[in-house]
Ligand SMILES: [Fe+2]
């Protein structure tokens with residue numbers, strides 16, 4: 001079907017060039033393989049070539065330069081093959097007019113998927129370039145912070161690197177591994193976000209929620225009376241609607257964060273030890289309990305805004321949010337509701353120790369991941385070093401604890417407590433911005449977006 005189309009394959013790796021040749025021949029393309037840039041130019045001037053497929057690095061030149069030369073002299077489509085590790089070097093290539101990219105390793109199917117439509121639109125290639133330059137496909141993708149990939153050993157959905165508004169190149173397939181080194185390399189080159197297609201990511205989100213729900217079932221422990229549990233859950237749900245849902249926060253984001261929270265609550269309330277702990281928080285009074293629920297839900301909401309939405313991250317924030325003040329468990333309610341100036345030395349000490357005490361308590365349970373412990377231990381640390389218990393500075397504080405620190409302060413101000421009437425979310429944000437050296441800049445900005453979106 002493609003008998004009269006000649007494709008030129010340029011790659012110094014002869015095995016790969018031959019493999020590509022076999023893939024293409026199966027579709028009846030004629031294929032010429034060359035192994036350096038200068039021979040490629042000679043072949044182009046001697047034959048009517050329909051398309052050029054080139055590797056990025058060649059002994060006598062660079063694939064990007066070759067493709068630029070092809071674009072200047074011949075109106076034919078071009079495909080650049082790049083190894084995963086070299087993909088960053090192709091970021092400028094989109095501007096140089098490369099028609100498409102393929103990241104190595106690839107299958108025959110993936111190669112043909114790229115090639116066939118280009119060959120068939122051969123006469124309009126020039127139009128294709130200009131059309132692509134104009135037409136943004138950004139709306140098909142969502143940004144994912146690169147730090148998100150540190151938590152994963154394997155990629156669960158296809159990941160893309162944005163080269164321009166109209167060009168996104170796949171850099172990892174499901175099952176592929178991102179190493180710490182690769183992530184650092186991206187960061188060094190100024191890449192802070194990778195991308196996923198909305199539809200592909202949606203499947204992953206559904207998977208995340210199913211996994212959390214499943215985890216809840218697996219951890220199901222006998223011994224909690226169903227009516228006791230149900231009563232508790234109804235009480236919690238009522239409290240959330242009455243105290244946590246604040247004006248100015250968009251209801252869809254809240255609803256989405258609450259979905260994650262419900263799954264977490266399921267995990268916690270299906271385990272005798274963790275359920276008892278949750279009940280203990282509840283016994284400290286509605287305001288105290290509402291604060292913990294608020295920190296959990298708003299931490300998830302803010303993390304989603306920041307695109308920190310891997311399964312592990314959301315689970316850690318949701319659980320860490322609920323238990324962040326668990327170290328106050330044994331502090332009498334009257335101490336908790338006192339003004340700072342009225343506290344005795346002993347009471348002050350007990351309060352200042354709650355992050356350490358809480359981390360110890362949760363560590364003894366051995367039910368939760370390390371990030372939950374870090375949230376509990378570091379939620380009173382401040383970016384400028386003014387926090388406690390260790391006076392850590394920004395980079396020494398776990399990012400999730402930096403997020404909970406912002407949410408904790410916000411909830412203290414915006415959710416009703418026994419000692420103070422609440423202020424509006426906008427006023428609460430202003431209060432936090434006055435002390436902005438204490439908090440992570442980016443997280444504060446995300447909170448602003450949540451309130452003013
Ligand atoms: Fe606290």
Ligand SMILES: [Fe+2]
Pocket residue numbers: 291295324325408
């Ligand atoms: Fe708190």
